[in-house]
Amino acid sequence: MDVIGxxxxxxxxxxxxxxxxxxxxxxxxxxxxxxxLTVDGSFPLGGAVAAVLIINGVxxxxxxxxxxxxxxxxxxxTSxxxxxxxxxxxxxxxxxxxxxxxxxxxxxxxxNIPLLREITVFELxxxxxxxxxxxxxSLVFALVLTCIILAILNWFLRTExxxxxxxxxxxxxMVRSLGADTDLTTILGVSISNGLVALSGxxxxxxxGFCDVGMxxxxxxxxxxxxxxxxxxxxxxxxxxxxxxxxxxxxAYRLFVGxxxxxxxxxxxxxxxxxxxxxxxxxxxxxxxxxxxxxxPPAVRM
Amino acid sequence: xxxxxxxxxxxxxxxxxxxxxxxxIIALNNIELTVNAGDFITIIGSNGAGKxxxxxxxxxxxxxxRGGKIIINGKDITNLSEHKxxxxxxxxxxxxxxxxxxxxxxxxxxxMALLRGQRRGLGIATNKQRRELFRSALAxxxxxxxxxxxxxxGTLSGGQRQALALVMATxxxxxxxxxxxxxxTLDPRTAQxxxxxxxxxxRREKMTTIMVTHNMEIALRxxxxxxMMHKGRTIxxxxxxxxxxxTVNDLVVAFxxxxxxxxxxxxxxxxxx
Numbered sequence: 234m235d236v237i238g239x240x241x242x243x244x245x246x247x248x249x250x251x252x253x254x255x256x257x258x259x260x261x262x263x264x265x266x267x268x269x270l271t272v273d274g275s276f277p278l279g280g281a282v283a284a285v286l287i288i289n290g291v292x293x294x295x296x297x298x299x300x301x302x303x304x305x306x307x308x309x310x311t312s313x314x315x316x317x318x319x320x321x322x323x324x325x326x327x328x329x330x331x332x333x334x335x336x337x338x339x340x341x342x343x344x345n346i347p348l349l350r351e352i353t354v355f356e357l358x359x360x361x362x363x364x365x366x367x368x369x370x371s372l373v374f375a376l377v378l379t380c381i382i383l384a385i386l387n388w389f390l391r392t393e394x395x396x397x398x399x400x401x402x403x404x405x406x407m408v409r410s411l412g413a414d415t416d417l418t419t420i421l422g423v424s425i426s427n428g429l430v431a432l433s434g435x436x437x438x439x440x441x442g443f444c445d446v447g448m449x450x451x452x453x454x455x456x457x458x459x460x461x462x463x464x465x466x467x468x469x470x471x472x473x474x475x476x477x478x479x480x481x482x483x484x485a486y487r488l489f490v491g492x493x494x495x496x497x498x499x500x501x502x503x504x505x506x507x508x509x510x511x512x513x514x515x516x517x518x519x520x521x522x523x524x525x526x527x528x529x530p531p532a533v534r535m
Numbered sequence: 536x537x538x539x540x541x542x543x544x545x546x547x548x549x550x551x552x553x554x555x556x557x558x559x560i561i562a563l564n565n566i567e568l569t570v571n572a573g574d575f576i577t578i579i580g581s582n583g584a585g586k587x588x589x590x591x592x593x594x595x596x597x598x599x600x601r602g603g604k605i606i607i608n609g610k611d612i613t614n615l616s617e618h619k620x621x622x623x624x625x626x627x628x629x630x631x632x633x634x635x636x637x638x639x640x641x642x643x644x645x646x647m648a649l650l651r652g653q654r655r656g657l658g659i660a661t662n663k664q665r666r667e668l669f670r671s672a673l674a675x676x677x678x679x680x681x682x683x684x685x686x687x688x689g690t691l692s693g694g695q696r697q698a699l700a701l702v703m704a705t706x707x708x709x710x711x712x713x714x715x716x717x718x719x720t721l722d723p724r725t726a727q728x729x730x731x732x733x734x735x736x737x738r739r740e741k742m743t744t745i746m747v748t749h750n751m752e753i754a755l756r757x758x759x760x761x762x763m764m765h766k767g768r769t770i771x772x773x774x775x776x777x778x779x780x781x782t783v784n785d786l787v788v789a790f791x792x793x794x795x796x797x798x799x800x801x802x803x804x805x806x807x808x
Contacts, residue, residue, distance in 0.1 A: 393646070393655040396639075400647055403636040406628075410594065411703070412621030412651040 248484030249375035253433035255483040257426035258456030265422040266402040270326035274333025275307040276449035279431025280438030281337045284346040293354045304431020308424035316416035353439035451504040459483040461514040543570040546604040562588040564767035575744045577754040580764035586747040595620040622652030625704035627717040634700030637689030645669045648703035694725030714746040751783045
């Protein structure tokens with residue numbers, strides 16, 4: 234019983250913390266239809282900025298906020314490459330991701346920064362409540378933060394700007410003909426997305442007690458897996474439901490991973506399994522059409 | 536509006552696609568056009584005549600060649616981007632899918648259109664007051680869309696979507712309305728309904744309008760001025776008086792005289808119905 238309880242609470246904590254990545258991926262891939270691969274670089278960027286600031290004595294809250302800001306900047310870079318230099322969205326993301334690998338090393342000065350002896354936001358929250366740090370506390374903190382961010386996104390996507398952002402992903406020509414700047418909405422969406430991803434990186438680094446330059450590898454696939462699982466399980470309709478489903482998907486993904494690991498899956502195989510999961514999910518519509526002899530559009534290259 | 540009552544002026548408008556290659560096409564050839572406030576112009580021409588290119592140039596989808604000038608309300612908008620021009624120009628596209636966003640609801644689509652030419656802010660896009668406005672804008676269509684504000688647009692028929700696109704193009708009362716073969720993809724009955732709705736809205740709002748069509752009958756029946764395009768030039772320009780009592784056959788004769796060519800496009804001659 235204890236094992237199950239532990240598995241659930243750890244999965245929930247991780248699901249919520251990585252949930253910001255899933256929200257970010259949802260905003261780019263689903264809302265904006267902008268397949269942004271910056272994520273693998275902006276996730277460790279968030280960790281790196283937070284870690285370096287914390288070991289240099291900056292308040293962990295400020296450090297976390299700065300990480301979010303750095304993520305916004307990374308997203309800004311990618312979206313400017315796409316909108317102003319007209320570089321293909323996929324390529325713009327890959328370029329930024331590769332550049333960020335060096336940038337992250339520059340920021341960190343080494344490949345790994347331990348944070349175990351540092352005061353992090355989790356310790357600050359524990360101090361504030363007069364408790365000691367625990368999984369439960371981390372979980373509650375992540376839950377509160379998730380609720381705040383979800384509420385903000387749920388509001389933002391219904392505002393006048395938010396509407397233009399959603400419409401951009403669906404029908405750019407219409408948005409321009411109605412007088413909204415699609416470059417601007419793209420820049421806004423991709424930036425917000427990477428801000429969320431970096432926030433997640435900052436929280437994860439602080440909770441696990443270190444930042445590693447390689448901690449972002451496969452993050453985009455994990456985020457996509459969460460979004461796909463969330464959509465598959467909950468079949469949401471409407472913005473609020475979709476946002477909740479994305480976080481739910483992140484939790485479900487972490488739960489599957491936790492169970493698989495306990496059943497003896499080697500952690501090194503995890504990314505392979507995740508990739509297979511996403512491949513399967515993406516291939517299902519194709520296979521379904523094939524069986525029904527429906528018309529299938531040719532594969533998209535660019 | 537400028538002193539002489541003209542709402543839109545096109546000066547020396549040229550457009551060349553694939554310049555310097557074997558595929559080079561002169562899509563627009565020295566177009567000079569003055570549209571007066573209140574004009575309802577129908578533009579007719581065969582495929583490749585430059586009708587849609589002309590609308591794209593006016594709307595700012597792409598710029599004209601150097602030296603060309605586009606002036607609206609006395610203001611030079613030649614270098615203004617498409618989304619900034621949208622303040623002055625409403626447009627309905629040939630494809631209903633381009634004029635509306637399928638996954639968004641009717642009221643969300645209308646809210647997007649309502650803010651044409653305005654700053655988009657952080658207020659919630661749809662509120663009670665706006666919903667009332669949307670209902671009153673949709674009710675005259677007689678399609679019952681006013682009771683389905685929360686329906687995703689993707690579930691509507693092509694005709695309903697095009698009627699919605701028409702309302703979206705006109706609801707914030709732009710100075711100029713561009714209708715780009717907007718009934719071409721609809722079945723004849725729906726096309727007639729959308730066409731009548733277009734005329735009703737144009738009349739009600741006294742909106743200056745340019746309507747591109749493939750159909751000579753429609754070009755003669757609607758509007759107060761008829762322009763015929765051929766190979767990137769305007770070859771016939773008839774005012775209300777000149778075109779009254781004109782038949783499709785007279786138009787064909789006018790075409791042949793102006794272009795010096797035999798008329799050979801059946802799709803223009805044959806009415807849609």
